[in-house]
Amino acid sequence: MSRYARQMALPEVGPAGQDRLGQSHVLVIGAGGLGAPVLQYLAGAGVGTITLLDPDVIEESNLHRQPLFSMADLGRAKVTVAGEQLLAANPELMLHLHRLALTAENVAQLLEPVDLVVDAADSFATSYILSDACLDLGLPLISASVLGQRGYVGGFCGGAPSLRALFPELPDSAASCASAGVMGPVVGVIGSLQAQLALKTLLQHSPSPLGRLMQIEMADLTLSSFCFEGAPEPGQPLRFTAPALIGPQDQVIDLRPVEEAPKPATANARRILPEDVTSARLSPDHPVVLCCRSGVRAWRVARDLQAQDFDRIEILALGTRGDSA
Template sequence: MSAPLPPLVAPGPPLTAGQVARYARHLALAEVGEAGQRRLLAARVLVLGAGGLGSPVLLYLAAAGVGTLGVLDDDVVEASNLQRQVVHGTADVGRRKVDSAAAAVRALDPATDVRTHDVRLAPHNARDLLSGYDVVVDGTDNFATRYLVNDVCAELGLPWVWGSLQRGHAQVSTFWSAPPTGDGVDLRDVFGAPPPDGSVPSCAVDGVLGAVCAAAGAAMALEVVKLVCGTGRTLLGRVAVHDAFAGTWQDVPVRRRTPGPSAAAAADRPARATPSAAPGDAADDAGELVRLLETRGGDVDVVDLRDAVEAAGAPLPGARHVPFARFVDEATLAELDPERPLVLLCRAGARSAHAAALARAAGVRDVRHVPGGAAAWARLTAAHGS
């Protein structure tokens, strides 16, 4: 077990009698204690997105005593949000999410300093918005924002906690390009360059189990507490992968593969340029996959990541079936041949994109995934004559 990182935040003023009573269960923990609680009360945390992930993060960080909570979202509450976005209620439909979330946080703890940002994070404002906080929590649902957060946090020297959801699956990690001790890791070390727009379906298309948001959001809130207090083992250098339907959490190590930000780059621009994609970094188009099949043929390892029910309903000739939950197990990843081309596919492309990133992190040199999932693979193999 790696040593904990040093505390991110200095302790605030001594606790009042009311705070001692409120946080008594934290004070009883050696891992938090009085000093840790004072650090939490002095901490400034920005939560990006008041949705499925942001909801439990905001509630648990407010309950934990984080003194300043920023919430950024430019959306309004819709009825379809209520299945998983528990910081909002029926009466909030049509209300700005930042206002609804702020009201819920203040109802939980009126002493919390809630700062609302009813804007969309963009290159022109990201640096100013993020620089006022000690740690950033990203609960957004699009790749452009995630990569922007990654690069701005790298230049500002900030740690950030990331979560991602799809169907009954979740992934959580902590990224910090240049931590005070140990090796830094960022989003590009896991996923390389961003996938093409539209290649990975949204939750609106592919669905998401509401309670998975609670599991992932709680894990993200725990990461913030550990970072602020300097206690326990964070997920820096690891990705926690949750399969709700299988009832499993898998731990996948991540290694540095991108250069850290330079001081000159930090001074010149809000986010470093996207590096050229390495082989297999982004979702491959059909033409590249056809050429791979034509040149390597039976040497290509094609893996169907769908659940057993999905695979039974529409088997895919030429692919071996390894459900996503089993594929992301560390033992399964360790068994992959690093020199053998690997092609991954699922129902629509979300699970295969995540699995491809983990396979690359495990050392497989040539990893590709099929953005359109099973239907795209069927069309591709039919055209190829497989």
């Protein structure tokens, strides 16, 4: 146990806490800038089993904020290289690697064997899919987001309110690290906080991270936190779906212009621009699936349709490669 001697010296950890970590199974979504410190610190702390999901390959633009990777790794799968690095540092780790994206179709199966989930993908769709599933299963979720020089990290579900309770609506902008930029150390700080909150949750420390949010603004060097315990779950939640879950009676609307997506979302999708959907001939008697890249455009259109008494609406976020921070 010399590997964990400095950690076990803490009275709030000790041998019993270290044993609890060794018996824990954590699901980490994303091996990017947030995922790198999360994975390194969880593996270093002695978490017994980690399941990692990430569909992407390593690109040179990743390297300034994803220290698990090097120039020699360009073009390789992130999960493969991350696995090699983690096992080299801690051969006792039980590691399950999946080169795929989290979806509404596979989330239930992936969450079934785990004790805690870390959302390090920095994707609207991923965060809400995970939050909905974790709320249903009573699993704790540590979720974070980062953009530019600011970000947040919080503990959701597992007896605390969900992500939807704190963020009932998506932001107006679909800005991402790729489009708006990001500082590497900021991602590292927030990812490290994710790892700390995950460990505190697994160790059942008090106060619990669940129901608390921390915000960092490095542009003006401020750090704040607040408690959101007791926040109500919103009514009429807009849920994300997957292509395999779309039924034959669903009205599938692809909101992306041809220039953005020459191929429609599904074979039976109608291509209608967001400003034209509310005047299109849609039936409120059949479910509507609204498709776009991140979910932001579909979310706005869905709220307009709800105002017209459409009550069965789902969102399909088709995404792009490189969505993880």
